Each structure stands twice: as C-alpha cells, then as structure tokens.
Amino acid sequence: MYRQVLDPVSDSLGLSAIFAALPLVILFLLLGVLRITAWVSALIALVASVVIATVVYPMPVGQAVLSATLGAAFGFFPILWIVINAIWIYNMTVDTGHFDVLRRSFSRVSDDQRIQAIIIAFCFGALMEALGGFGTPVAISSVMLLALGFTPLRAAALALVANTAPVAFGALAVPITTLSTVTGLPVHDLGSMVGRQTPILAVIVPVVLVGIVDGWRGVRQTWLPAVVCGLAFAVAQYVTSNYISVPLTDIIASLFSAGAVVVLLRVWHPVTSGLVVPAVRPVAGGSVDNPDPAFQKRVAHPDSRKEELRSYAPYLIIIVIFIVAQIHPILHALDTVTRSFNWPGLHIENAAGKPSTVSVFKFNWLTAAGSLMFISGLVTAPVLGVSPIRALRAYGRTLRQLVWAIITVMAVLALAYVMNASGQTATLGNWMAGAGGAFAILSPILGWLGVAVTGSDTSSNSLFGALQVAAGTKAGLNTTLMAAANSSGGVLGKMISPQNLAIAAGAVGLVGKEGDIFRRVFGWSLAFLAGMCLLVYLQSTPVLDWMVP
Template sequence: MYTQNLPLDSVGWSALVAAVPLITVLVLLGVFRWKAQWAGLAALVVALAVALFAYGMPVGQTFNAAGFGAANSVIAVLWITFNAIWIYNLTVDTGHFAVLRRAFTAISDDRRIQAIVIAFSFGALMEALAGGGSPIAICAVMLIAAGFAPLKAATIALLANTAPVAFGGMGNPVTILGSVTGLNPDDLGAMAGRQAPLLAVLVPFLLVGIADGPRAIKQVWPAALTAGVAFAGTQFVLANFWDYKLCDIFAALVSAGAVVALNRVWQPSGAERAPGTPPVIAGGSVDHDPVAERRAGRPEGGDSRADIFTSFAPYLIVVVLFSLAQIGPIKAWLAHGTSQFGWPGLHIQDSAGHPVSTVFSVAWASTPGTLLFLSGILTAVLLRVRPAKAIRVYGATIRQFGWAIFTILCVFALSYVMNFSGQITTLGVWLAQTGAFFAFLSPLVGWFGVAVTGTDAGSNALFGGLQLTAAHQLGASPVLFGAANTSGGVLAKMISPQNLAIGTAAVGAVGAEGTLFRKVFGWSMAMLLLLCVIVYLQSTAVLGWMVVGG
C-alpha cells in the first residue's frame, strides 16, 4: 500500500517539486519548440522520477500508474477521436465534404463569417455531442477547405473550442464534478452558466481577429457580436432554467441560426472571399462519376438538394444517436454495457488513509466513442461505402494521427502518475493556503488540471475534491469554487499537448505543436486572467449576487 505524502516539510517547496513535470512540458513546447511527442515523453520521464525519488512511490506502482493512464487515454480520447475523424474522412472520400463546404459558403462567401459558423457554432455542436478533440480536428480541416492556412486553421479551431467545453460531451464535466464533490450537478451547471458565457461572448471576436487581423473586427463585429451573444445567452438560459446537458447543442444551433439570419440583411465590408469552387473535370467525365462531380461541383452549377442533405446527414445521425442515448430507458440499458475491474498492482491511499480509486472502467456501450463508431457505420451505409472501403478509410484515419497517438498516451500516463503519486494533490494544497485569494486562483487550479489531462472532465475528477475542501476551510461557496474549476479548465484546452497533437495531425503539420502552442498560449492566459477576476468578484459583495444559493 502506497500512501500519498508531501516530499518535503514545506508545502511551498513540495509544490515546486510537484510542478516540475508540468513546467517541463510547457517550457519544452513553448521555449525550446520541441515536438509534442518528445515534450510529452520528457515530462512523463520527469514525473516518473519525481514520483520515485521525491515521493518514494514504489517502482512497480509508479509504472503501473503510467500504464493505467495510457489505457484510459484509449477510451477517453483515441476511441472518440478516431471515430469522429473516420466519419469526416468518409464524407471526404465520397465527395460529400465538398458539398458541405459549399453549403457553408452559401451562408456567406466571406471566410471570416465562415470561421464563426464552422469553428464556433458547428465546433460547439461537435463538442456537445462528442468532445475528445474531435471538434478541433474536424473544424480545422473544414477551415483549410475554406481557404485558411493549416496552422491558422488549427489555431482558430483550438481557440473556438473554449466556449463549449464546460458543458461538452452532454455535460459530462459538470456531471463528473457533481459525483466527485457530492454537490448537486444542476447547481454546479447553473453556476458555470454564470461564468463560461461571459467568456463565450468574446471568442468570436478573437476568431475574427486571428482570421484576418484587427481590421476584421471592425468590419465583422456585428456577426461576431450576434454569434457570441446568441451562444452565451442560450448557454445561460439552458444552464439555469432547463438542463445543463443540453446547453451546447442549443447554443450552437441558435448561434448559427442567428448568424445566418443576420447575413440575410447585412454584409461585412472588406470581405475575405473563400476560394472559389474548383473547375469541373474536363471531357464530361464528371457526368459519369458522382464522386468527382460532388468534389468539383455540377456543370450546371449548384448542388442538388439530395446531395446537400446527405452532406449534413452524418452529423444529423450523430445528433440523433447521442440524443437517443440520453433518454431514460435507453440510457439505463446502455449503462449495463460497462466493464470494470481493479487495476492489478495499484494499491494507493491518500494522506488521511482513505483509499484512492484505481478501478478501470469501460462503458463500452455508452461511451461517446462507441456511439460515434455506430454513427460511422450508419454513415457508411448512407453514403453507400462498401465495407472493405470503409475499413481501409478507418486504417488510413489511424495512420493519419501517427505520433499524435504516442503523444496522447504519454500525456495521460503523465497525468495519472502525477495524480496517483500525490503531485496533483500537493499543488492543490499549496494553492488552498492562499486564503481568500484562493477565489482568484481557483480557475487556475482547473486550468492546470486540463493542461495535464487534456480534458475538463479529467480536471474536475482530479481537483473537484480540492475545490470543495478549500471552500469549506475558507467558509466560501463550494458551488462557486467547483464551477470555477470547470470554467477555468476550458481555457487550458487549447494549450494541452494532446489537443495540440490532434490539431497538428488533422491539418498535416505534425511536429509544429510548439509553434501552435505559442500562437494560442497568450490568448489562454489573457482569458484565464479575466475569469480569475470574475470569480474573485463573485466571491465578494461586488458580484456575490451571481452565486447560486449565495
């Protein structure tokens, strides 16, 4: 039995030791421009060394913790991402993606407007249903098709993915936070709905600025404001007055609809035109090749209604399946398809003598990855893709990620070594000693959690209990601190090594993770600072009226 402990008598010095792995990965990515796979591996090695030599964790359990984390990454990220990109690749292979791109172009031929609709609204819908990096990968490729350079497309997709993450995956981060803390998840969702939307209003403006520089904000601000306010307002209403699990689905649809409606009565100046439709294949061969025709566009112009519907149908399938999976009887039936077992050789307790859960659980029937896999099968049937061809596309999808798979395995192994050895707890205890100022730092705790795990749900699982303990010690609202953890976590999504790896893999720029990190890190810190100020004011009389139950 390994008991978590402080490596040094001083909490401050212990926290510095515990932070070394996280500092390692950030410095190697941002300063030395290492590729994500080597930065992740180096940080994992450092975390293993800290666990072994500073915390005295047994060798077997240390490496077992790494294996536990790597195994979790397969279910939590890879299984989801592979299937989401498989669906996308099936649409590319059949030419329907080109039809989808032209459908978005029909909304507006200004690619800045397209960036809002694709990355912000459509990306939020993907995050609501699947998460796991799939919105980043799918939207980045769609933005390239709209005319953006690969790294700029990845930057926009990463930044846009901040707005919906707190309620992503059908509200999974909030649900997990409730289970960890014992607090009512509806209260936590309502409180997060009074924090995250304040940032969501700003995101479309940032996207437009990145897409075309500061001048674009002046030219396109009505669309950015419409999208931001529509999304944030819907998020707030759903989180506080209906069901936090449905926040992002409706927010995404309402924001997209609002931009489409605005575009009918207003057009931006200085339009950044998307690239034109590729010329039709010469010699009339298009007439005999439906796939080529969909890719190039019909000679007579415009896509048929059937092709347009079919291009959107894969995502409609995803929406329907995920919605059905939330219906009571179906959800209960799917829950039976869960396998779990205690991970062999891991026996851990915290400093108070309470056992740390090392149960490996696979909800193989209800996990988003399985639902996406089923969606992919239905998509292949709908698009009339032969089974052998669908399998070949799946194999190509896995090969597409290459080193990104290794990166994700390393990052998850790193997070679980830090968690099981007690490094994460040490950092949390140190931050909790800041007293009333912890209200300012509480989003930072969630930010650190996502920076390490790559997921808001993972951060809430790691730090939810810490936020609850700190709130009780300080006599503050546990709902406020809990929500701050999930709201703060979303702002690290864009700088997490695993999401950087997914973004670069999707746009064919594997190895450029360091460059991408530097492009988004400043935005991550700026919005985190703003959120820290908001949460601090919510802990005082200034904005205390916003706190649920306060």
C-alpha cells in the same frame, strides 16, 4: 499499497510543489520554447514525472509504471477512440468528394471565412462538445475548416480557441455532474453558477475568432455577426443552465446561436475587402491567395439537392445517434455491458488513507462517445456509397495518419496519471489552497492547471473539486462559487493541453508542429484565464456577489 504523501520534501508543501511542477515545466518548455516534437516532449516529461514520483515521492517503481500504463490505456480509450473514428468519417467524405460538396454549400451560406469560423468553430464545435466532449469538437471542426480553405495552422488554432465556453457543459454536462459527485453540492446550483461565468466568455470568443482570421480589420468589418453569435449563445447558456436543464445547456445554446447568425445573414452582409471565396483544395496546401477556378465555378453552379443532403448526412447521423443514445432506456441498455475495475496490480490510497479512484478503469465500450462515432461511421459508409473494403482501407489510412498523435496522447495521459497517482498534482493544488482569501483569484488557475494536465474538464473537476470546496470553506468563501470556478477556469486550459494539441495537429496534418500551434493559442489561454480570475474574485466580493445563486 501506496499511500500518497503530499509534502515529501522537508515536510514542506512549498518545496514539494517545486518538484511536483517540474514535469509540466519541462513539457511546456520543450514544446513551446525549444519546439521539440510533441511525442518526444511528452515522453521526456513522462520519464521526469516517474523519476520524481519514485525519487522525491515514496512511490514504488512498479506502482509508478502501472499508473503510467493505466493513463496510456485511458488515453487510447475513450479519448483517441473518439478522434480516430471522427477522422475516419472525415476521410470517407473526402474520398467520395462529399466534403467538397459540403464546403461549396457552406460557401453559399457565406463565402466569408470570418463568418465560417464563427459558424463552424464556435457554433458547430459547441454542438459537438455538447454531444461528445473530449477531443470530438477539435477533431471535426478543424478538418471542416481545413476543407473550407483555412490553412492548417489557422484551422487548428480556431478549433482550439473556440473550444472554451462550451466545455464546462460538455458531453451532456458530465463535467458538472462529476463536480457535484465529488463535492456533494447540487447539480443545479453548480450548473447555475457556471452559467453565470462562461456566458461572459462566450460573448468574447467569436470576436477573437474573427480577429484570428483577419486581424483588427476583420473585427471592424464583421463584429456584428460575432457579437450576435456570442450574445445569443450567452443568453441561451444562462437561461438553459439556470431555468431549463443543465445537461441540455450547450445543445440549446449552440443551435440558438447558429440560427441567430443565419437569420442575420439574410439581411446583412459583411464588407469583404478581399477575404472571401476561400476556394482552395482541402489538404493539398492551397491558400486564400491561390483560388481554385473549378471550385468557384461549382459555387456558381450548385450541386444537386441530393448530393448536398448526402454531404451533410454524416454530421446529421452523428447528431441523431448521439441524441438517441442519451434517451434513458437506450442509455441504460447500452450501459449494461459497461465494466469498471481496478487496474491490475495498482493499489493507491490518497493522503487521507482512503482508496483512490485513480486506479479505476471504466470500459464503457458501447456508451463511449468514440463507439457512438464508430457506429455513425458504419451508418455513414453506405449513405455515401462507400463499400466495406473501401471503408476499411480508409480506417487503416486514418490510423497511419494519426500514429504520432496517438503516441503523444497516450504519453500525455500516462504523465497525468503518474502525477495524479503519486500525489504531485494534489501537492500543487493543496499548496495553492493555502492562499486564504486570495484563493478566489487562484481558484480558476487550479482548474486551468488540471485541464492543462489531463485535457479534460471532467478529470480536473474530479481531481480538484473537493479541494476547491475545502479551501473555500477554510477561507470563508462561497463553496459553490469555488467549485464552479474550477470548471469555468478549467475550460481555458483545454486549448493548451498537449492532448488536444496532438488531436488538432493530427487532424490537420501538422503532426510534429504541435509547438507552433501551442504558441499560437497560449496567449489567448492566459488572457482568458486572467479575465476569469478577475470575474471570480469580484463574484467573491460585494461587487458581484449578487451573481452567486
């Protein structure tokens, strides 16, 4: 049995925090500054975390290694299990030509890449976040953007930046319900508070997406649909989370915002200035400057209604299966085979001497989002006319395509689990919690750090939720606000999480270029985080305390 010690260096949290932060500093320096391949960076950082856990912290080597194996297992299931099956479905649509049909159909809705980025990366990505969570929206929306003619780097950056505002309510509000469990605060209060923070972010993100696609010129020319989309999502997210249903928040917000943009496009059209008709071949490396005449011809002469319906079928199937799986009797039946168990040989107590939940592995092999995605693929194959042998070959090709992304994600989650199990992450959190009243500014940063390490807002809430409440109580701050700030700040760490970077890189064929993607989105992550810190601080003062329920 290993009992966590949070101040192993001279009984000082501050000195211990310096060592605790080293694995993360090493990871981001290797990835973002030295441009070393993500899987190599992750493995080096993992070794560093094990060394610190066993040399600086009093963690036995065997316990450190076992916690790393648990993290690697969690990295594969449920996280990579989602990504593998999502990319498998995409590969089948490419094989049959239905992704070409889909992109031609989208081009008729709007042939402007700036509008397509809003609809796919933000609206459709938010729907995927609401239904599946984890890496689902990044994996699916990035390949959709790629097929529509976006360059791989831009497609990945758009998918990651868009995956912010919806994350706090992702996967039917699992992050919020988890936060409620660890803090003891009501789900409705937490959902209402988050619903008064992330909608402000939602107003800004679509405008940023337009800027990523076409710079300031794009913002000037297409600010209207970007603002309409953001406002529609923000209003729906606020109203749903506060007055209707916390679990349904992102489903309603994503559909409402997409509908608002489509309605607007019936009466308004953007100034083009040449950034239209993204007629390029998916994956083949085309660009906006290299139009595909055959594609343009097919846009002018549409596919049959039947083929268009089949091209949308995989995503309709995904939505239907995910929604059906959430119906309570069905969910209960599927969940009967779920098994939770302590990882063999791993015995951890937290600093208070209570058994840690870090060592528990949940094998929900039927209710997991990846399993539902796999079932969606099995249904999709015959709809697209894909034979079992052809589907199996596509699966094998998908695994080969993602092999380095698989290694990266498993290494990053192994790193996260070693840091969590040894107490390194808790050291950082407790050190930040000693800031007193200024903790209102640091609270979102703590959530951001948790998601940057684990890649999951749910995991960050589980890790730091109770700490946020304890720090808030000690500093005289509203506990609901502090807990919600962990979730709202956490969403901004999603785009720089090595796990999500690996997923995006694997999806668009940029394996080994995760550092390039990281540099593309890191500035946005910090800018959004600064805004969230300011908002939470003002909500803790008389200036905006009326926003706290």
